[in-house]
Amino acid sequence: MGMSRRSLIGLAAAVLVIGAASQWWAGRHDGQVGARVAALARPGDIRMLGSETCAVCAVARAWFDANRIPYSECLIERDEACRAAFDAGGWSGTPVILVRGRPQLGFSPELLQEALSRS
Numbered sequence: 830m831g832m833s834r835r836s837l838i839g840l841a842a843a844v845l846v847i848g849a850a851s852q853w854w855a856g857r858h859d860g861q862v863g864a865r866v867a868a869l870a871r872p873g874d875i876r877m878l879g880s881e882t883c884a885v886c887a888v889a890r891a892w893f894d895a896n897r898i899p900y901s902e903c904l905i906e907r908d909e910a911c912r913a914a915f916d917a918g919g920w921s922g923t924p925v926i927l928v929r930g931r932p933q934l935g936f937s938p939e940l941l942q943e944a945l946s947r948s
Contacts (some may be wrong), residue, residue, distance in 0.1 A: 862938040863896030869945035875900040878915050880923040881907075889924055889936040 875893075879886035879902050886902075893900045903911030905923065918925060918932060926933045928944040 862942055863892065863898070866938060866942050866945060867896050867898050869942065870898050870900070872899040873901075874929050874945065875941070876927040877902040878905060878911055878920075878923060878925040878927070879903070880905055883923045885936050886924045889926070892936075892938065 875898065877886065877889060877893075877900060879889075881904055890902070892898075905912045905915045915923075915925065920932070920934055922934070924934075924936055926936065926941065928941060931944060933940055933944065
């Protein structure tokens with residue numbers, strides 16, 4: 830028992846509408862979180878220990894820049910003090926984002942917002 834062409838078109842349209850709505854909602858949510866983090870963050874509050882080959886670091890950089898969030902970054906391959914801090918922390922990968930001195934492994938706008946709200 831096969832689906833009619835009309836049913837397949839309807840199903841495809843429903844999937845596209847749901848996908849577009851989901852992307853719109855995620856973008857709206859991300860923008861709200863970005864605005865909140867930008868309002869909470871002051872220069873010096875956020876420091877990212879990153880790597881030249883880290884794709885998540887690139888996503889975090891783009892997000893910080895797009896939302897005009899003040900942050901600083903050091904690269905573990907280029908900066909000896911950065912590498913020493915990374916090694917001393919015993920972290921397994923980058924990025925490590927220090928929010929007012931407290932480390933977060935990985936990048937999560939929601940966790941950044943939470944950390945800035947707490948301290």
